[in-house]
Amino acid sequence: MDLTYTGDDLAFRDQVRAFLEAELPADLRHKVSNHLRLHRDDYVRWHRILARQGWAAPGWPREYGGPDWTPVQRHIFEEECARAGTPPVLPFGVNMVAPVIMAFGSQEQKDHYLPRILSCEDWWCQGYSEPGAGSDLASLKTTAVLKRDNEGDHYVVNGQKTWTTLAQHADMIFCLVRTDPTVRKQEGISFLLIDMHAPGVTVRPIIMLDEDHEVNEVFFDNVRVPVANLVGQENRGWTYAKYLLGHERTGIAAVGRSKRELARLKELARREQKNGAPLLRDPLFAAKVADLEIELMALEMTVLRVLAQADRAPGPEASVLKVRGTEIQQRLSELMVEAAGPLALPFDPAYLEGEAEHSVIDDDFAAPLLPHYFNFRKTSIYGGSNEIQRNIISQMILGL
Amino acid sequence: MDFNFKEEQLQLADALKRWIARDYTFEVRRAIVGSPAGVSDTAWATLAELGLTALPLPEAQGGFDGDAVDMFVVMQELGRGLVVEPYFATMFAAEFLRRGRAHDALLERVATGDLKLACALGERQSRHDLRDVATRATRDTADGDGWRLNGEKKVVLHGAQAGVLIVSARTAGAQRDEDGITLFAVPADAAGVVTRDVRMLDGQRAADVLLRDVKVGADAVIGTVGAGWRILEAAADYGAGLLCAEALGAMDALFGATLDYLKTRQQFGVPIGKFQALQHRMADMYVHLEQARSMALLAAVRLADDAGGDHAAERRRAVAAAKYRVGQAARFVGQQAIQLHGGMGVTDELPASHYFKRLSTIELTLGDCDHHLARFIAQPGFYDDEEAAA
Numbered sequence: 066m067d068l069t070y071t072g073d074d075l076a077f078r079d080q081v082r083a084f085l086e087a088e089l090p091a092d093l094r095h096k097v098s099n100h101l102r103l104h105r106d107d108y109v110r111w112h113r114i115l116a117r118q119g120w121a122a123p124g125w126p127r128e129y130g131g132p133d134w135t136p137v138q139r140h141i142f143e144e145e146c147a148r149a150g151t152p153p154v155l156p157f158g159v160n161m162v163a164p165v166i167m168a169f170g171s172q173e174q175k176d177h178y179l180p181r182i183l184s185c186e187d188w189w190c191q192g193y194s195e196p197g198a199g200s201d202l203a204s205l206k207t208t209a210v211l212k213r214d215n216e217g218d219h220y221v222v223n224g225q226k227t228w229t230t231l232a233q234h235a236d237m238i239f240c241l242v243r244t245d246p247t248v249r250k251q252e253g254i255s256f257l258l259i260d261m262h263a264p265g266v267t268v269r270p271i272i273m274l275d276e277d278h279e280v281n282e283v284f285f286d287n288v289r290v291p292v293a294n295l296v297g298q299e300n301r302g303w304t305y306a307k308y309l310l311g312h313e314r315t316g317i318a319a320v321g322r323s324k325r326e327l328a329r330l331k332e333l334a335r336r337e338q339k340n341g342a343p344l345l346r347d348p349l350f351a352a353k354v355a356d357l358e359i360e361l362m363a364l365e366m367t368v369l370r371v372l373a374q375a376d377r378a379p380g381p382e383a384s385v386l387k388v389r390g391t392e393i394q395q396r397l398s399e400l401m402v403e404a405a406g407p408l409a410l411p412f413d414p415a416y417l418e419g420e421a422e423h424s425v426i427d428d429d430f431a432a433p434l435l436p437h438y439f440n441f442r443k444t445s446i447y448g449g450s451n452e453i454q455r456n457i458i459s460q461m462i463l464g465l
Numbered sequence: 466m467d468f469n470f471k472e473e474q475l476q477l478a479d480a481l482k483r484w485i486a487r488d489y490t491f492e493v494r495r496a497i498v499g500s501p502a503g504v505s506d507t508a509w510a511t512l513a514e515l516g517l518t519a520l521p522l523p524e525a526q527g528g529f530d531g532d533a534v535d536m537f538v539v540m541q542e543l544g545r546g547l548v549v550e551p552y553f554a555t556m557f558a559a560e561f562l563r564r565g566r567a568h569d570a571l572l573e574r575v576a577t578g579d580l581k582l583a584c585a586l587g588e589r590q591s592r593h594d595l596r597d598v599a600t601r602a603t604r605d606t607a608d609g610d611g612w613r614l615n616g617e618k619k620v621v622l623h624g625a626q627a628g629v630l631i632v633s634a635r636t637a638g639a640q641r642d643e644d645g646i647t648l649f650a651v652p653a654d655a656a657g658v659v660t661r662d663v664r665m666l667d668g669q670r671a672a673d674v675l676l677r678d679v680k681v682g683a684d685a686v687i688g689t690v691g692a693g694w695r696i697l698e699a700a701a702d703y704g705a706g707l708l709c710a711e712a713l714g715a716m717d718a719l720f721g722a723t724l725d726y727l728k729t730r731q732q733f734g735v736p737i738g739k740f741q742a743l744q745h746r747m748a749d750m751y752v753h754l755e756q757a758r759s760m761a762l763l764a765a766v767r768l769a770d771d772a773g774g775d776h777a778a779e780r781r782r783a784v785a786a787a788k789y790r791v792g793q794a795a796r797f798v799g800q801q802a803i804q805l806h807g808g809m810g811v812t813d814e815l816p817a818s819h820y821f822k823r824l825s826t827i828e829l830t831l832g833d834c835d836h837h838l839a840r841f842i843a844q845p846g847f848y849d850d851e852e853a854a855a
Contacts, residue, residue, distance in 0.1 A: 066467065066468060066469070066470065066471075066534045066762070066765070066766055066769075067466060067467040067766075068466060068763070068766050069466065070466060071466070074466075137466065331848075335848070345848055346848070348839075348842075351842045351847075352838055352839075352842070355838050355841050355842045355847060356789075356838065358786075358841075358847070359760070359786040359789055359790050359838075359841065360756065360790070362760065362763070362786055363756040363757070363759045363760045363763075363786075363790055364756065364759075366759030366760065366762065366763050367755055367756060367759045369466060369468070370468050370759060370762075372466075373466055373467065373468040373469075374468075385751070385752050385755055388748075388752060389752055389756065452745070454748075455744065455745045455748035455749070456741070456744065456745075456748075458747075458748040458751055458752075459738075459744035459745065459747055459748045460744075462751065463724055463744075463747055463748070463751065464724075464728070465724075465727060465728070465738040465739070465743075465744050465747065
């Protein structure tokens with residue numbers, strides 16, 4: 066039992082810290098730390114800074130341009146990025162479609178897409194959920210029918226995807242589509258890469274409860290997709306999607322981000338006053354913060370235990386991390402609103418969008434907190450709702 | 466980073482498991498709990514033979530210099546086995562003597578299993594605050610070097626089974642001052658010591674200890690006169706860490722028993738574990754259990770780091786957090802395990818209720834959740850927000 070990092074790990078951490086210190090643009094750090102909205106260019110700019118360093122895809126093997134880090138190094142990297150307040154590298158390309166292409170894609174697909182993902186030349190989004198297929202994803206209805214004509218073999222895709230994160234910026238979408246409606250629902254699904262600029266693709270915004278445009282509906286109306294864009298074999302798409310589940314990352318726990326947010330919460334609770342003393346000195350409020358801090362300490366240890374268990378990526382244990390990690394993130398967002406009190410109430414989209422330098426009520430700290438709280442209700446719903454995660458725990462870990 | 470237990474630790478755990486499975490079954494334990502003594506000399510002798518009474522003691526006193534992580538392994542197994550022998554009481558008390566460094570002869574007897582100890586700290590008014598000491602020690606006028614102790618200690622775990630009691634008494638200061646507390650090693654058979662033995666609902670024993678003009682020599686003092694708090698607060702954390710490990714073992718076993726029950730008990734023609742309401746409850750219990758395990762391990766490691774007294778701040782923070790988190794888990798896992806066992810859960814027949822009772826007792830021993838949460842808040846780093854976890 067030894068909870069300390071090795072000297073090599075500590076040296077690696079220092080290297081990452083120094084890099085972030087030098088390379089993370091101050092305006093991006095400001096936006097992330099203050100819960101301001103990020104734009105397409107913000108994500109791309111940060112991705113390319115990482116790409117120049119060779120760090121845009123921490124989980125990739127060296128042959129595809131990854132840094133070949135150990136699981137502990139990846140964890141340290143994620144922690145340090147969160148601590149510094151970097152924008153996230155969006156997972157859809159780097160962590161979701163790329164591993165499937167590496168494992169099941171053709172040589173042409175690897176050669177074409179992987180370098181473009183690494184350099185952020187293509188912006189990817191994920192076409193899984195449909196209006197009638199949420200937690201029961203395998204019941205999806207978007208169809209792809211193989212046609213042969215004088216322009217070559219291609220699929221004709223019809224249907225609708227939904228909750229498509231940042232599809233308004235996307236160049237490509239990876240989709241689960243039904244190619245055989247006659248067999249068991251999991252066995253008639255294929256994994257297709259579709260050009261978002263192709264004729265027949267329409268993106269319609271969904272405005273969320275914080276009035277932000279983060280997700281979309283994507284409609285496919287007789288969209289022609291070259292057969293070369295099929296990943297692996299036809300009707301094996303469900304298997305490929307499940308393969309990704311075995312590649313969950315401990316990053317799903319978001320421990321580093323929550324540590325940064327906890328420090329932020331305390332900063333706010335030291336600033337706000339109650340009965341003439343800092344709110345953080347109030348026994349009722351301090352008890353809530355301490356409870357959360359202890360839960361986060363425990364989660365960090367749980368993450369390290371999962372990390373140390375084996376060299377492999379976590380399987381169903383990731384469900385524990387997802388459930389607790391998102392609960393902690395939501396609780397942090399809740400307590401920040403409580404700490405700000407009535408100052409959290411005025412809504413200030415111009416400030417959130419970066420169009421105004423300061424908030425209307427002249428409290429830049431408090432202004433984004435309520436939209437952020439509302440926005441973060443999503444965390445226990447996306448990526449497999451926390452109820453689905455509990456199904457996974459009870460079935461795959463407990464054998465019920 | 467390495468989260469594995471050492472080979473010797475695993476061997477020790479195996480030996481304990483085998484002994485419990487063979488000689489300390491649920492029925493054997495029930496007989497011991499029901500006996501007038503409430504503990505078993507045979508079982509104690511086995512614990513000594515296995516080397517457990519010597520494990521955490523210094524090599525010079527016949528011990529094995531085991532650290533808090535070694536003890537985690539032992540306490541976890543004793544928790545799984547619901548062992549009622551005065552092992553925790555003795556090892557908790559031995560930590561006072563180890564830190565005090567002046568009672569080697571006593572420690573030598575503890576190592577061989579010849580001597581059991583207990584800690585007489587809490588009083589009627591003190592609740593979980595061990596600073597709150599009204600028991601007084603005054604200089605013995607007849608023997609200038611000696612002391613006379615007067616007071617009453619409440620719910621002293623295994624107090625009536627011990628040969629020597631560790632007693633906190635006030636030699637100066639106000640009732641809740643940290644300064645002015647002195648620790649004494651008091652022979653249980655000293656004149657004026659009256660113990661009243663009671664059984665607790667978890668099957669273990671506790672005693673009220675009345676100290677009426679008890680005369681002890683200057684050599685009974687542990688550590689420095691008036692500065693007992695330094696040893697007391699560190700040893701109390703050590704004890705809390707042992708209890709966290711014991712609770713982990715008990716929770717593990719209770720969780721396992723509940724899982725088995727859900728897989729075998731049939732209703733509506735299926736095992737009840739097929740029902741999602743119950744599955745999700747089990748998933749929540751599992752999350753609690755793993756989070757509690759993380760904290761109990763963290764506490765053990767921090768206690769081991771502070772064995773020499775030079776990492777006290779990290780130790781305090783980790784133990785307060787762990788006792789709080791383990792207490793929360795113990796309550797959730799305990800209550801839900803009873804609920805999921807249905808009517809059988811509330812009987813005396815199955816081990817489930819006995820685990821629940823032990824867990825509930827641990828929660829009320831050496832600081833409950835509120836006590837340790839308040840302590841966590843009072844530590845440096847909570848308000849000032851140093852980068853404690855970086």
